[in-house]
Structure formats: structure tokens, C-alpha cells
Amino acid sequence: MTVFERRLLTQDRGSGLLGKLWQVPWLFVLVLCGVAAVGYVALYSAGGGAAEPYAGRHAIRFGFGLVMMLSIAMIDIRIIARLSWAGYAVGLGLLVLVALHGEVGKGAQRWINLGPLQLQPSELMKILLVLALAHWFHRASWERVGNLFFLVPPLLAVLLPVGLILKQPNLGTGLITLMIGGAVFWAAGVRWWKFALIIGAAAAIAPVAYDHLHDYQRARINVFLDPESDPLGSGYNIIQSKIALGSGGLWGKGFLQGTQGHLNFLPEKQTDFIFTMLSEEFGLVGALVTLGLLFLVVMFALVVALRSRHQYGRLVAIGLGVNYFLYVFVNVGMVTGSIPVGGVPLPLISHGGSAMLTSMVGFGLLMSVFVHRNVEFAAARD
Incomplete structure (x- = not known):
């Protein structure tokens, strides 16, 4: 047996590049490939039975995203932790840049044009916010988390990007960002009565906030309550969506046989x-x-949170898991008429570069937590 082979057999599986690759949850990677394959099939159909203009680009983006995800997974989670607030500052700067010089589309200013890719910083900001909040709370003791003054900086860290996202305007992403921040606060041990106070205050100002919404945002809420009130206008999308859902039945009409989609009734x-x-x-x-x-x-995100031996990894996994869950919940709830239409894509399935990029970055961070779940962090602060 060579020296190299002896070292390979005796080294810690968690150290070194080969050891980290061994630790990668390849079954999870396979699940992601399955989700992306579903997206390819759907986008192939949306393109009229052709790889272009949607499915081919989707496959290329996913392939690039896989490489990026595995590269991030190899980075020591402690290095990522040290860069958390620097990343947050970059994300906040991008949101400010969008407000000043962003691309305008469909009445909103949400994108930065990067040549072949239109980056939507609000999507990336959700992930960077999770990292920053996890870094703030990961060494805080139970007593410190209960201190109101200790909660002021992370609360401002949530409200700043939420305010910039709402200004774009992007109500759906703004509310999702707020809920992700709340999930990390809850996971960090913030007392339930503080959440009750905030929810009560939000309920009290909701009527005033409704009056200050944009006209199209109020129309979405009104149509959610009564889709038939404007069947050819604001209610058209959700009505056509429900028709398509119902017409599929148990087994569906067959691949490339959907009438609502292929006859362009479905927006x-x-x-x-x-x-x-x-x-x-x-x-x-x-x-x-x-x-x-x-x-x-x-579920993988929850498993990672449970298996992580450090608080930073637990908070990151919970925050990213909630982010992905809200993506799915809002999109599926929107198309089924369960919640107002909000323009949120279905990750790894919908067409779009920003959603794919940020999803794969999030999965890379999640896998980094898993690969480095046993590393040692500094002791908790008093």
C-alpha cells in the first residue's frame, strides 16, 4: 500500500477536498436534479415542444448552478460566517443600486442588467440576510437574546432591505423577506410575546397600509376575494389558472396536450x-x-438544522429552508387562488436566471453547513 493510500484511509473524512466530497449528500443532489428535470419538461412544453427559448437555457443554468453549488459546499462554514455581514452590505448596496439605476419592467424597478443575466438583488438579499442574522445570533446566550436592546440591530437589518424591496415595488418578496427574518429570530430563541406584539401592531396598521398600496396591488387583493369581479382584467389570470388545474383531472391531458397553455389562455x-x-x-x-x-x-434543510452541532449552521439551515418553503407555498397558493397573485416563481422549475442563481447559492450554503456540521465555533456570548 502506498503512502498516499494509507493517508487516504486514515485521514478524517471531514477534512480535505476528497473528504468533503465524500460528505456531500449526493442523494440530495439527485433530488435537485429531479426537480430541475421537471422544470425542463414543463419549459419544453411551454416553448411549444422545443428546447428554445426556455428549456435549453434552463438546463445550461442548472448545470452552471450545480458547479457553483458544489464549490460553495467545499468552503468552510466558518469562513462563510466571517463574511456574513460583508455579504449583507453588498446585498444592501445592490438594492440601493436598483433603486437608483435598476432596469424597469412591468411597472417595477427590480433588476440590474448584467448582460446575459438580469439579476434581481432582492432574491439574493434573502439569503444574505439569513447569513447575517445567523452570525448575529449564533454566539448569543439565552439571556442575551431576551434583551430588547440586543434585538434592535438585527431588527434594523431586516427592515432596511424590506423597505428597499417594497419601494421597487415588490410586495410579495418584501413580505417573504420579512417572514424569513422572523423565522431566524424565532429559531434563535426570541420570546413568543415579542412576535405577538409585532403581529398585533401589523394587524392594527393593515387598513392604513392597504390604502397606501399601489392600485395593481389593491386589485390583486380584491380579485383574490372575488375573482369574478373583473374576469377579463385583474381576475383573468387566476380564473384561467383554475380552469387549467381543473381540466387536468387525475392523470392530465398528456405531455404537450394542454389546451389552456398551448392556446395561450394561460398567462x-x-x-x-x-x-x-x-x-x-x-x-x-x-x-x-x-x-x-x-x-x-x-425536509433536507430541516435535517441539516437538526444535525448541525453549531448554532450558526442551525440558523442558516432553518432560514434557507423557510425561504425555499415560502417560494413553493406562495407560488402554489397563488396559482390555486389560495392567496393573492404575487409574481413569485417556482424554484428550479420556473424560467428565470435570478431565481435559479439564488436557489443554487442557497443550496450550496445548505450543503456547506451539512459538510461542516461538526466544526467548532467560539463559545456563546454572555
């Missing part, structure tokens, strides 16, 4: 309403299989 079939198109062509069974794959992704 934004390649992005916001991609789940509807899947359900029309593959029925309830296809929808449940898709949801099952997405559920496995969320």
Missing part, C-alpha cells in the same frame, strides 16, 4: 404559472409528484 406559463401548466398536462398525480420532490428539499 406567464413559463414563470409564475408553470405549476398550472404541469398540472394540466400531468394531472393531480403529476402535481403531487412535483410537490413531493419540493417537499424533500425542504
Whole structure:
């Protein structure tokens, strides 16, 4: 046996590049490939039975994202922790840049044009916020978390990006960012009565906030309550979506046979309403299989949180898991008429570069937590 072989057999599986690759949860990678494959099939259909203009780009982006995800997974989670607030500052700067010089589309200023990619910083900010909050709380003792003054900086860290996102305007992403921040606060041990106070205050100002919404945002809420009030205007999207969902039945109409999608009754079939198109062509069974794959992704995040021996990893895993869950919950709830339409894509399935990029970055961070779940962090602060 060579010296190299002896060293390979005796070294800690968690150290070194080969050891880290051994630790990668390849079954989770396979699940992600399954979700992306569902997206490819749906986008192939949305393109009229052709790889272009959606499915081919989706596959290329996912391939690039896989390399990026595995590269991030190899980075020591303690290095990522040290860079958490620097990343947050970059994300905040990008949101400010969007407000000043962002690309305008569909009445909103949300994107930065990077040549072949239009980056939506609000999507990236959700992940960077999780890292920053996890770094703030990971060495805080139970008593310190109960101190109101200790909670002021992380609360401001949540409200600053939320305010900039709402200004774009992007109500859906702003509310999701707020909920992700709340999830990390809760996981860190913030007392329940503080959440009760905030929720009570939010409920009290909701009528005033409604009056200050943009006209299209109020229309979405009104249509959610009564879709038939404007069947050819604001209510058109959700009505067509429900027709497509119902017409799919148990087994669906068959691949490339969806009438609502292929006759262009279904709006934004390649992005916001991609789940509807899947359900029309593959029925309830296809929808449940898709949801099952997405559920496995969320469950992996919870498993990572439970197996991590350091608080930073637990908080990062919970925050990223909640982020992904809200993606799925809002998109599926939106197309089924359970919540107001909010323009949130279905990750790894909908067409879009920003959603794919940020999803794969998040999965890379999640895998880094898993690979480095046993590393030692500094002791808790008093």
C-alpha cells in the first residue's frame, strides 16, 4: 500500500477536498436534479415542444448552478460566517443600486442588467440576510437574546432591505423577506410575546397600509376575494389558472396536450404559472409528484438544522429552508387562488436566471453547513 493510500484511509473524512466530497449528500443532489428535470419538461412544453427559448437555457443554468453549488459546499462554514455581514452590505448596496439605476419592467424597478443575466438583488438579499442574522445570533446566550436592546440591530437589518424591496415595488418578496427574518429570530430563541406584539401592531396598521398600496396591488387583493369581479382584467389570470388545474383531472391531458397553455389562455406559463401548466398536462398525480420532490428539499434543510452541532449552521439551515418553503407555498397558493397573485416563481422549475442563481447559492450554503456540521465555533456570548 502506498503512502498516499494509507493517508487516504486514515485521514478524517471531514477534512480535505476528497473528504468533503465524500460528505456531500449526493442523494440530495439527485433530488435537485429531479426537480430541475421537471422544470425542463414543463419549459419544453411551454416553448411549444422545443428546447428554445426556455428549456435549453434552463438546463445550461442548472448545470452552471450545480458547479457553483458544489464549490460553495467545499468552503468552510466558518469562513462563510466571517463574511456574513460583508455579504449583507453588498446585498444592501445592490438594492440601493436598483433603486437608483435598476432596469424597469412591468411597472417595477427590480433588476440590474448584467448582460446575459438580469439579476434581481432582492432574491439574493434573502439569503444574505439569513447569513447575517445567523452570525448575529449564533454566539448569543439565552439571556442575551431576551434583551430588547440586543434585538434592535438585527431588527434594523431586516427592515432596511424590506423597505428597499417594497419601494421597487415588490410586495410579495418584501413580505417573504420579512417572514424569513422572523423565522431566524424565532429559531434563535426570541420570546413568543415579542412576535405577538409585532403581529398585533401589523394587524392594527393593515387598513392604513392597504390604502397606501399601489392600485395593481389593491386589485390583486380584491380579485383574490372575488375573482369574478373583473374576469377579463385583474381576475383573468387566476380564473384561467383554475380552469387549467381543473381540466387536468387525475392523470392530465398528456405531455404537450394542454389546451389552456398551448392556446395561450394561460398567462406567464413559463414563470409564475408553470405549476398550472404541469398540472394540466400531468394531472393531480403529476402535481403531487412535483410537490413531493419540493417537499424533500425542504425536509433536507430541516435535517441539516437538526444535525448541525453549531448554532450558526442551525440558523442558516432553518432560514434557507423557510425561504425555499415560502417560494413553493406562495407560488402554489397563488396559482390555486389560495392567496393573492404575487409574481413569485417556482424554484428550479420556473424560467428565470435570478431565481435559479439564488436557489443554487442557497443550496450550496445548505450543503456547506451539512459538510461542516461538526466544526467548532467560539463559545456563546454572555
